[in-house]
Amino acid sequence: MLHLPTVISDDSCIVLGGGGHAKVVIDCMLAAGFPTPIGILDARTEMRGLSIMGVPVLGSDDLLPELCARGLAAFAVGIGGSRDNLPRARIFELGLGHGLRPVQIRHPWSYCSASAKIGPGSALMAFSAVNAEASVGADVIVNSGAIVEHECDIRDHVHIATGARLGGRVKVGSYAHIGAGATVLQGVVIGDAAIVGAGAVVRKAVDPGTIVVGVPARLIAGADQGGNLDESLPS
Ligand code: JB2
Numbered sequence: 576m577l578h579l580p581t582v583i584s585d586d587s588c589i590v591l592g593g594g595g596h597a598k599v600v601i602d603c604m605l606a607a608g609f610p611t612p613i614g615i616l617d618a619r620t621e622m623r624g625l626s627i628m629g630v631p632v633l634g635s636d637d638l639l640p641e642l643c644a645r646g647l648a649a650f651a652v653g654i655g656g657s658r659d660n661l662p663r664a665r666i667f668e669l670g671l672g673h674g675l676r677p678v679q680i681r682h683p684w685s686y687c688s689a690s691a692k693i694g695p696g697s698a699l700m701a702f703s704a705v706n707a708e709a710s711v712g713a714d715v716i717v718n719s720g721a722i723v724e725h726e727c728d729i730r731d732h733v734h735i736a737t738g739a740r741l742g743g744r745v746k747v748g749s750y751a752h753i754g755a756g757a758t759v760l761q762g763v764v765i766g767d768a769a770i771v772g773a774g775a776v777v778r779k780a781v782d783p784g785t786i787v788v789g790v791p792a793r794l795i796a797g798a799d800q801g802g803n804l805d806e807s808l809p810s
Pocket of ligand 1: 591592593594595596597616617618619635636653654655656657662666
């Protein structure tokens with residue numbers, strides 16, 4: 576049985592999820608000067624006792640009440656998801672539900688305009704850029720090298736994957752996924768829970784819950800087969 580930390584400070588943080596994305600989250604946190612997280616919680620029991628980026632895997636989410644009782648203050652969502660943002664959103668709501676503060680992470684080598692707004696729990700990874708008067712919601716990943724241009728409006732639980740580029744005044748609805756290296760031309764609206772495939776070039780609006788791929792982007796799945804647009808989405 577792993578021992579939980581006995582003394583937990585005001586700025587203590589737990590990382591929820593211990594896979595690939597968690598490594599990048601921890602790396603960003605350390606680069607940004609956060610204290611080392613006190614631990615990782617992961618659904619896979621076989622990970623218990625392992626160390627990821629020097630951070631111990633303490634157990635599953637079932638430990639949250641005990642850790643909170645010991646003074647745990649904050650959490651970071653360590654789940655990325657290659658296109659489904661729902662598990663990440665559920666983890667975010669779980670942390671909030673335990674009264675924890677979601678940490679906002681900005682890699683020191685990311686650019687964020689002073690006029691941009693970034694929501695709680697969102698992460699700006701290395702070499703990403705969020706330009707003038709852009710608005711980024713809660714629990715959003717602007718992944719490594721992604722560009723969010725001026726006045727973009729990015730809603731909650733969105734993932735702008737590695738190297739994706741959004742032109743000025745693009746709107747991205749909640750839970751949407753913009754694939755690695757995709758380009759969305761200026762002013763285009765991407766609906767809630769829509770998925771833009773890697774490398775796509777999107778020139779016109781994408782309906783909620785649909786999937787588009789290619790250059791120029793074309794529809795390959797409608798709302799009934801596409802993203803997680805259903806009533807079970809956390810509000
Ligand atoms: O409910 C959960 C839960 N469900 C899955 N609670 C907790 N605490 N952890 C959970 N997990 C854990 O998230 C899984 O057991 C697994 O260890 C981890 C997900 O790791 P994986 O490496 O599969 O995916 P990822 O989300 O970390 O990374 C994906 O997304 C990134 C953005 C990959 O596609 C990466 O390549 C990508 N960069």
